[in-house]
Amino acid sequence: MVKTDVTIIGAGLGGLTLARVLCLREIPVTIYEAETDPDARTQGGQLDLHAYNGQQALADAGLTEQFRAIIHEGAEATQVVAPNGTLLLDIPDTGGGGRPEVLRGDLRRILLESLPDGVIQWGKKLDTVKALGGSRHTLTFTDGTAAETTLLVGADGAWSRIRGLVSDAKPEYVGTSFIETYLHDADDDHAAAAKVVGPGALFALAPGKGILAHREAGAVLHTYVALNRPQEWIGQIDFDDAGAAAKAVAAEFDGWAPELTALITDFDEPVVPRAIFALPVGHRWDRTPGVTLVGDAAHLMSPFAGEGANLAMFDGAELGKAIAAHTDDIETALAEYEAALFPRSEQFAAESDENHTRMFDHDAPNGLLHLFELALEAEGTDRG
Numbered sequence: 352m353v354k355t356d357v358t359i360i361g362a363g364l365g366g367l368t369l370a371r372v373l374c375l376r377e378i379p380v381t382i383y384e385a386e387t388d389p390d391a392r393t394q395g396g397q398l399d400l401h402a403y404n405g406q407q408a409l410a411d412a413g414l415t416e417q418f419r420a421i422i423h424e425g426a427e428a429t430q431v432v433a434p435n436g437t438l439l440l441d442i443p444d445t446g447g448g449g450r451p452e453v454l455r456g457d458l459r460r461i462l463l464e465s466l467p468d469g470v471i472q473w474g475k476k477l478d479t480v481k482a483l484g485g486s487r488h489t490l491t492f493t494d495g496t497a498a499e500t501t502l503l504v505g506a507d508g509a510w511s512r513i514r515g516l517v518s519d520a521k522p523e524y525v526g527t528s529f530i531e532t533y534l535h536d537a538d539d540d541h542a543a544a545a546k547v548v549g550p551g552a553l554f555a556l557a558p559g560k561g562i563l564a565h566r567e568a569g570a571v572l573h574t575y576v577a578l579n580r581p582q583e584w585i586g587q588i589d590f591d592d593a594g595a596a597a598k599a600v601a602a603e604f605d606g607w608a609p610e611l612t613a614l615i616t617d618f619d620e621p622v623v624p625r626a627i628f629a630l631p632v633g634h635r636w637d638r639t640p641g642v643t644l645v646g647d648a649a650h651l652m653s654p655f656a657g658e659g660a661n662l663a664m665f666d667g668a669e670l671g672k673a674i675a676a677h678t679d680d681i682e683t684a685l686a687e688y689e690a691a692l693f694p695r696s697e698q699f700a701a702e703s704d705e706n707h708t709r710m711f712d713h714d715a716p717n718g719l720l721h722l723f724e725l726a727l728e729a730e731g732t733d734r735g
Contacts, residue, residue: 372671486641
C-alpha cells in the first residue's frame with residue numbers, strides 16, 4: 352500500500368500544473384495516469400493562452416520563459432469569411448493581442464519536464480475509489496496496485512471518475528459535433544485552402560454549421576467542421592471509411608467555396624468525429640472532506656470561449672497555492688479554493704454557452720462578427 356499526501360488522478364494540463372506548483376513548495380504529490388507513457392496519444396491542436404488565467408498559472412508554476420519559447424508567432428491573426436469565400440473580417444497578429452498560440456502537446460511537454468522523476472505513475476488506470484472516513488480514500492488500479500491518500504484531486508477530464516464522489520452531475524451533449532481534419536504541407540499541396548485560412552485562425556459560419564480552421568507550425572491546417580446535428584445523425588456516418596465520411600460531411604456544405612470544402616475533402620489524416628459535451632452551467636458541489644476537482648472534471652464546457660485549458664491550469668495553480676497556504680488545515684484550503692472556483696467557472700461556462708448559441712444561430716455569422724467587434728473595442732484595435 353502506497354501512501355502520499357496529495358494524490359492527483361490525471362496528467363492533463365490541470366493536474367500537471369497543480370503538481371508543479373506543489374513541487375515548487377516541496378509538498379509531496381503523486382499523479383496517477385491511465386496512459387502508459389507521455390506519447391501514448393496525440394494531444395490535440397493549438398491553444399490560445401490568456402494573460403488573466405493560463406499565462407498567470409504558468410507564471411505561478413515558474414514556466415513563463417519555457418512558455419514563451421513555444422509560442423507560434425503570428426497565429427493570433429483571425430479571418431472571418433462568408434460561405435462563398437468573401438472576406439468579412441481580417442484581424443492581423445500585431446504581437447500585442449495577449450492570447451498567444453501554442454500547441455497543446457508542447458505545453459504539456461514543458462509541464463512534464465518541470466516535474467521530478469517519479470511524480471507521475473504511468474499506466475495506472477483507476478478501478479475503484481473508496482472513502483475510509485475522515486478525509487482519507489483508498490484507490491485501486493486495474494494493475495492490482497493500490498494507494499491511500501489524505502487529499503484526492505480529480506483532474507481526470509470530462510468523464511471524471513472522481514467527480515462521482517462529490518456530484519451526481521453528468522456531461523450532456525450540447526447539440527453540436529466537430530469533425531476534425533488535418534492538411535499537411537498546406538502551402539505546397541493545398542494552396543487555395545492555405546490562402547483562405549491565412550496565417551492564423553479562420554471562421555466560416557452559417558446557421559447551424561461552420562468551418563473553423565487554424566494554421567499550425569509546419570504548414571499544417573487543423574480544421575474543426577461544426578454541425579448542429581443529433582448524435583444519431585453523426586453516428587450513422589462510417590468514419591472508418593474516411594473518404595465516404597468526408598463526402599457525407601462535405602455534402603452539408605454544398606455550394607460553399609471550394610477552398611473551404613477542401614478543408615474537409617482533402618484530408619491527410621483520418622477524419623474524426625468529436626461530439627461536444629458540457630456540464631450544467633454553474634456546476635458545484637457541497638464540501639466533501641479530502642476531495643476536490645480541477646479542469647473539465649469540475650466545469651466541462653463547450654470550447655466557444657477558448658477557456659477550458661486556461662481554466663484547468665489556473666485551477667491547478669490556485670489549488671496548489673491554497674494547499675501551500677494551509678498545509679495544517681487542508682479543509683480550509685479546499686473550501687477557499689472552491690469558493691473562488693465556483694463563480695469563476697460559472698462565468699466562463701455561461702460565456703461559452705452564449706457564444707455557442709451566437710455562432711450558429713439564425714443570424715450567423717453576425718453574432719461572431721459582433722463578438723470580435725466587442726473584443727477589438729476592448730483592446731483599442733481598429734477593425735481590419
